[in-house]
Amino acid sequence: MEKAELIWMNGEFVPWDEAKVHVLSHGLHYGTGVFEGVRCYETERGPAIFRHTDHLDRLAKSAELYHLPLPYSTDQIGEATRELIRRNGLRSCYIRPLAFRGYGEMGLYAQSSPIDIMIAVWPWGAYLGEEGKKHGVRAKVSSWRRISPAGLIPHAKASGQYLNSILAKTESANAGYEEAILLDERGFVCEGSGENIFLVRDGQIVTPPHVASILDGVNRKSVIQIARDLGYTVVERDVARAELYLAEEAFLTGTAAELVPVREIDDHTVGAGEPGEITRHVQAKFDDALYGRAEEYLEWLDPVEPREQPPSGAGPVAQEQGSSKVTS
Numbered sequence: 001m002e003k004a005e006l007i008w009m010n011g012e013f014v015p016w017d018e019a020k021v022h023v024l025s026h027g028l029h030y031g032t033g034v035f036e037g038v039r040c041y042e043t044e045r046g047p048a049i050f051r052h053t054d055h056l057d058r059l060a061k062s063a064e065l066y067h068l069p070l071p072y073s074t075d076q077i078g079e080a081t082r083e084l085i086r087r088n089g090l091r092s093c094y095i096r097p098l099a100f101r102g103y104g105e106m107g108l109y110a111q112s113s114p115i116d117i118m119i120a121v122w123p124w125g126a127y128l129g130e131e132g133k134k135h136g137v138r139a140k141v142s143s144w145r146r147i148s149p150a151g152l153i154p155h156a157k158a159s160g161q162y163l164n165s166i167l168a169k170t171e172s173a174n175a176g177y178e179e180a181i182l183l184d185e186r187g188f189v190c191e192g193s194g195e196n197i198f199l200v201r202d203g204q205i206v207t208p209p210h211v212a213s214i215l216d217g218v219n220r221k222s223v224i225q226i227a228r229d230l231g232y233t234v235v236e237r238d239v240a241r242a243e244l245y246l247a248e249e250a251f252l253t254g255t256a257a258e259l260v261p262v263r264e265i266d267d268h269t270v271g272a273g274e275p276g277e278i279t280r281h282v283q284a285k286f287d288d289a290l291y292g293r294a295e296e297y298l299e300w301l302d303p304v305e306p307r308e309q310p311p312s313g314a315g316p317v318a319q320e321q322g323s324s325k326v327t328s
């Protein structure tokens with residue numbers, strides 16, 4: 001990975017190579033951590049973080065679901081993130097906040113171990129490759145089922161849960177595919193190993209519902225809204241495995257991958273094999289939203305750089321530095 005200069009750790013900016021933890025940190029042993037994947041884009045108005053508040057809210061909810069009281073508010077984590085990007089001099093980057101049970105006590109009820117928190121930012125290109133974004137990826141239905149809500153919490157973005165995604169991803173990569181698609185415990189389609197999934201069936205856009213053990217993706221939400229605003233019907237319903245093969249179009253959404261068409265699933269060609277018209281249409285608008293080119297979605301972007309302060313005495317009170325939202 002490409003290093004940045006600084007990492008924010010428990011309230012301090014520390015050099016990248018010095019951001020270390022004790023080997024007996026609880027999270028390392030039991031996966032007791034929650035995290036986010038967020039992206040900052042270079043827009044015409046400067047670097048801006050896509051749906052920052054939604055990601056921070058999900059981080060707080062994941063922490064709550066796993067009984068990990070966060071030592072900082074989401075506002076503080078948000079401001080630390082903006083400051084970290086500024087200090088690292090980055091114009092666009094991937095952002096990884098992680099809160100985890102640290103070093104202190106072992107065992108499964110280690111309430112006296114601290115909750116440590118860190119934020120790292122670094123340049124990271126398209127997770128499934130630029131080729132994948134243009135021409136689509138090949139995916140394989142995994143033999144591993146997505147974690148069941150009977151045993152874990154699919155709605156939380158928790159570190160330990162990713163062993164499930166890693167098994168699926170490894171299996172598909174070893175078999176020569178770019179991504180895995182997991183079914184839920186009932187056998188209905190759930191999502192990719194790190195993305196939500198959408199199909200086009202009879203001209204309608206279809207995506208698995210919350211009860212199919214999905215992670216409630218921030219980009220899933222954005223794409224549902226964008227597609228509806230473009231006039232498409234979007235239906236959240238259970239999807240049978242065979243519908244993956246019968247779909248006219250298919251695509252994945254996620255922060256790391258962005259919107260990636262799927263051109264083949266289990267060696268069945270999806271549609272005509274090249275990304276379809278609806279996928280292209282939604283993808284283009286989604287890209288506009290990410291890069292601040294769509295006026296109607298500017299409110300989704302959190303600017304990193306402070307706005308110019310008006311000269312004192314001139315006009316209304318300036319907003320707090322760096323925490324203002326981009327408005328049109």
Ligand SMILES: Cc1ncc(COP(=O)(O)O)c(C=O)c1O
Pocket residue numbers: 037165191192193194195196214215216217218219220253254255256
């Ligand atoms: C398992 C899983 N599902 C779905 C997603 C997509 O979520 P988002 O759009 O919030 O990045 C991710 C990525 O965070 C993920 O890891």
